[in-house]
Amino acid sequence: MAELLVAPIDLQLLGLLELPSDLPERLSIAEAAEATGLTAHTLRYYERIGLVSVDRDESGYRSYDRHALTRIVFVTRLRASDMPIAAIGHYLDLVEQGPGTEPERLAIMQAHRATILRRLHDLQSALAVTDYKIAAYTPESGRSL
Amino acid sequence: MAELLVAPIDLQLLGLLELPSDLPERLSIAEAAEATGLTAHTLRYYERIGLVSVDRDESGYRSYDRHALTRIVFVTRLRASDMPIAAIGHYLDLVEQGPGTEPERLAIMQAHRATILRRLHDLQSALAVTDYKIAAYTPESGRSL
């Protein structure tokens, strides 16, 4: 099998869920893993639980096309913001169901947006505490916790 | 037993790890749970795994003083930023060991700070994707994933 030369997916493009145009049309599972930063184990797991469906080549090997890749990248973005896998699955089921489900999809994303904003706030708060501790340890300064 | 009237701890004060001055000197586990937003179960768990030590009153009931409360709040801040409990425990062990461990404590906090910044970045990225989806669903607009 050829050397793995698939570049990890660009963060900018990721934000908009467009894949780099120089990606091969079809990737093996190892290449998909390299491109997405997931492990082959995790890619199989995501397929098994129905988050994505993946073609097979003549030998029965997985063959990831752009659609599959795009979806996986989308899933990783949602996972990176701690959306539960079940919720992601539900959303993607709605996508599969097609037209008519947009209002619910919108509601899901709006709710998730609120969750992200809460998380951002919590993290800022934790960052403040951490900086406070760092400041306390950095000069010869006073009491620690 | 008296009604629970302990106010949840203020977020501003939380940031700097100072408790409101109108908190009772000693809190029952139910009051501590109310003040910190944790459950009594979780408070017992944190004590059991050595994150905090808590006094007992004459009847053997837990009695949380300001020191214990402050530490618990600190732990919740670190947990809110996903610091693993084992890492928190390690840090607090260093605190218990007292002088001489400051450099390692500083290093831990600096590493944690870097982790928080990464998380913030990831969340911003996820927020962008989420907003993108929301925008796609909100007017009568085009293709969804």
Place this chain on the structure above:
DNA sequence: GCTTGCCTTTGAGCGCACTCGAAGGCATAC
């Protein structure tokens, strides 16, 4: 034709952070 390496499926196992249940003690209310 055999080794090597990547692939397949299925099912089980793991680590983390809680979360709960059982069995019983204390103290106030009646």
Place this chain on the structure above:
DNA sequence: GTATGCCTTCGAGTGCGCTCAAAGGCAAGC
């Protein structure tokens, strides 16, 4: 004195998201 409600300890159970192991197939290199 007994019911109520909050408390105790200890050990076990849960849910999530992977992660790994076993047993075997395919295909290129020697």
